[in-house]
Every structure is written in structure tokens, then in C-alpha cells.
Amino acid sequence: MKFLDLFSGIGGFRLGMEQAGHECAGWVEWDKFARQSYQAIFEIKGEWNAHDIRSVRFDEVPRADCWCFGFPCQDISVAGKQQGITNGKRSSLFFTVTQLIRDTPKESRPSYLLIENVKNLLSINRGFDFLKLQIELDEIGYDLEWSVLDSAEVVPQHRERLFIIGHLRGRRTRKVFPICQNCEEASEANRPSTNTLTTRYSEAQGNGSYVVEGESNKVHQIGNISTSKSFGGNPQIGRVYGTDGLSPTLSTMQGGGREPKIAIPVLTPDRIKKRQNGRRFKTNGEPEFTLTGQDRHGILTNDLRIRKLTPRECWRLQGFPDWAFDRAKNTGVSDSQLYKQAGNSVTVPVIRAIAEQMEIEEANK
Template identity: 50%
Template sequence: MRVLDLFSGIGGFRLGMEAAGHQAIGWVEIDKHARKSYEAIHQPEGEWTHDDIRTIDYRDVPRADIWTFGFPCQDISVAGNQAGFGGERSSLFFAVTKLLRQIKAWNPKRMPSYLLIENVKNFLSVNGGWDFLLAQAELDEIGYDCEWQLLNSKDFGVPQNRERVFIVGHLRGRGTRKVFPLERQSREAHCKLAGRLALPGKDQWNRVYDPKGLGPTLTTMQGGRQEPKVTDGYRIRKLTPRECFRLQGFPDWAFDRAKENGVSDSQLYKQAGNSVTVNVIYEIAKRMQIEETAKEA
């Protein structure tokens, strides 16, 4: 199926979707550094693209079967301001639903059959859970039945403790198949703390991890000043940008393309922290199918 990659970052959604046999046909990303890495990694020459979800003309949006998006979490994350949909960044969710409403009124046949949405675990509870309910009500009104599941990256083949909520929207009448629940794909592992550093700041920054255990949830690392730290023989070191890409399921060739394109380490750290875990997207994408009878109709 054809995929439109919104809030694309460096293309974690795209890698997972393509590994499952789907085809990316367009992408939207506003950050110039992320766009640079996306272009280096995926080489999307000739594809439709735009930089700002708020200024897209709905008539220009290419027809796709699936829209994927991890809309900004700054107003939802525990580390953020907790404003939820009242914040400027996370309210961009409604920029996407505005496009969907416009396309529905213009030409319903151009509506995507699936939506795949990702955000932080706190989306379930921010503003007393009302924002999560509002998101589902908004999609229901447009014509999508939703299912959701909280998934942890550590259960899908990468040593990172990263809980994220995923929502799959099914356009009514299109013959889409149920996706959730997903079962754990890898054995249970535990985070191993090797020690702590006597440094000022948040406790999380001072933790040192055993490389044989789980890593903590990757963040933007403030451009490379808050990287997770691990033991390495008799010394302590920070994770490298390459290792952070690996923790998100990116193959080394993808990291090499971004690095060789002149992207700085500080941006590479940020991009890894902002990405989705490719392995999780792959497991979801494998289940996204449309019944043959619906395709023929």
C-alpha cells in the first residue's frame, strides 16, 4: 500500500513500512536538519514533499492508503509543559485532521484507509485523559474507527525501554484488518544500572548503564549533552550517535548516509531521540492489509 509520511523526522515510520512491503510516496517535515538526513537516508527524488503541515493545500496531497504520523509530543510529554492539545506543538494533531476533513468534503475516495499515529505514554493521561478521548472522538467524527495499544521497544528486538502509544484508525467501509493486540516479539530483559555519577542535574543524566542490559528511553538529548552513559571496560563513556540510531532499529547504512551528508553529531543525537523505533513500526505494518473485495470496490 502507498504511504504518506507526516511529521516524518528522519523516516523511522518509512523504514518500518517499507520493510513490510509498503511504498512511501510523499513526506512532510519542517526541521531543516531532519529533512537533510531524510533525503540522505531515503533518497526520495521526485516524491511529493512539503515542509509545514499547516500550509498544505489539501488538493495537492497525493493519494495514499496509509497516513503515518507521530505528531509533536512537547506539550504532552512528562518532561514538557503538560498543556496537551492546549499547547502550540501538540495541537498540530488537528492540522492533520483538518486536511482529512477537507479531503473528505472534496473527494472521499482520496481518504486514506489507515491512519497510524504514535505518541508518548503520557498521551493516555495528560489533562486527565480528556485529550486522548478527544483525539478518538475527532477521528470518529471524520469516519475512522480506532484501536490502540501501548507498546515498548524492548519487546521488539532493541535494548531500549521505550513505551509509546500507537493508534490505528480504520476508515469505515474500506475492509481494513484489525492490527492489535501485538504480542511481544523478544524475551523480557531488565535495565541494569552499573552505578551513578556525582554530577548536578536530573538523576536520569547521572545513571550509568550496563551494556548487557536495557538502555533508557532515548530523548533529544538536548543536542548531545545528555546522552546515556555506559560502562566500557574500566571506563565510563556516553553512547555514540551510531549506537543511538541502533537503539531505534536503524541499520548502520542509514546512519552512515546521514553522517556522510554532513549532519552534526548534536543533530544526529536529537534525530535519534525524536524518531520512532523501526522494529515496532514493522510489526504493525505487517498487519495492515485491505480485503480484496474492498480493493475491487
């Protein structure tokens, strides 16, 4: 099956789709640094591509069975101004894509749409924005199914995202959701109420498995180094996480010191016998007291320490193999951009799990 990679970023959609056996017909990305990484990662010679979706004409777009796009979430995310898909300057680009489909003759429209965005799209503006999205896609001929999937099923990062599948009426496309564990053994009575992914990502080059199971499948925050003045007063940026749980959801992490921070809480190294402000000491391995910028109690300064995730680790948390990171890094793109690119990407194994369920009957291809 051929697909278009719109708002492609560094190619998370593409890598997952290709791992499922599908073929890229073209891509669109406006950010020059993301384009730089994308072109280093993939064999793009001779492929159709464009810089700005707003300048693309329907008659220049190569025909494809599926259009993949995670349209900008800045106006939808709870971290943004929440202007929504109609009033938001960035998130309203959703309608730029649907206009391209409107302009495209029906026989040339994609059989599938694979759309990704933040979970808040379901509830922003009291749910009316999601209703507008459904109406828009219904008007251009698509029946929908959707699900919120957590990347923690396949990588050690808690990242809930909404995935929408559009099925063009008249084409015999395969239903995708639910993607669940042991579906063949589950009856309607005991079928899981939330979708869980069966795919378990393992890097072929030997980086190990990202399998996460059981009670450890949680984000474990052990403290916070934010003060009222640090990081602009944003407590989220100063959160410190233990190594015994999942990573928090990666964001674009723009600005200094915003990367996720990891610490291993241990017995206060330099005050073995004294209590601090009446609080008891932690034993080795217990959750740490709240951390501040001035007080490093509970952290071994000469060994184990607070540290931020490296760009490579952030790419791994999104399911990218090391060879892909190395190709992007070797172009000279900055660490700041590498962090941003990881935060903006989709999780590759999630896309692969979805893509493996997508199929069009041969007679309709």
C-alpha cells in the same frame, strides 16, 4: 499499499513500512537537519514533499491508503509542560492533520491512520485529551484500536509508546492489535494481557541480532553522576547504566553531556584494601555504588570506564541499519543532531511489525 509519511523526521516510519512491503507516496518534515538526513537515506527524487504541515492544502496531497504520523509530543510528555493536544503549540498539530482529512473528499481519505505518541497521551489532563482525540477521529469517520508497545521486544531499549490505528468506516481494513507472541496457540483465557511483538530485528548487512529475552530484559541503572548543580540539577541526565540490561528510552538529548552513559562496575582499582566511608567494596560484576562527579570508585579508569553512547549506537537502538546512519553522517550533520534525530525517531522494527498486519481487501483498493 501506499502511505504518507507526516512529521517524518529521519524516516523511521518509512523504513518500517517499506520493510513490510508498502510504498511511500510523499512526506512532510520541517526540521532542516532531519530533512537532510532523510533525503540522504531514501530515494526521494520526484516524490511529493512539504516543509510545513500547516501550509499544506488537501488538494495537493497525493492519495494514499495510510497516513503515518507521530505528531509532536513536547506538550504531552512527562518531561514537558504537559499543556496537552489542545493548548500545546506543538502537539496541537494533531488537529492540523485531522483538518486536512476533513477537507479531503471521503472517497479519497486514507483507509488507515497509523499514529504514534508517548504513553502519557492516555492519561494527560486526566484522560480528557485522549478522549478529545477519539472524538475528533470518530467525527471524521475512523474507528480506533490502540496499544502501548515496548521497543524492548525487538531492540535493547526500553521505550514504551502508544500506537493508534484508525480504520476508515466502509473500508474493509484488517485489525492490527494485539500483536502478541504465539497468538495462534493462545486461547482467550491465557492470552497475554499486554501486547508483545513477535518480530525480531536482524540486520541484513551482518550487524547481528537485537533479540532480547528473559530476565535480562530490564534497564539496569548502576549509579548517577549528577550533583545538585550539574546538568541543571536534572538527575535523569546523569544516570549511568550497566551493560547487562536494556538501554533507557532515548530522548532528543539536546545539550552537552546528555547522552546515555554506560559503565561496567568493577572492584575499586586503586584502593584494594581500604574501605570508603565505611562502605564495603563491590566484587567484580556487582552493581556499582552511586557515582558522583568527583568519585570514580568502582570504574577502571585505564580500561573500562564511564562513556556515553555513540550516535551510531543510538541509531542502532532505534533499529536503523548502519548504511542508513552512514548516509546521514556523510552529509556532514553534527553528532548533536544525530543524537537528537535518534531520540525523536520511532523504533523501526516496531513499525514493521505493525505494518505487516495492515491490509485492505482488494475490492476496496
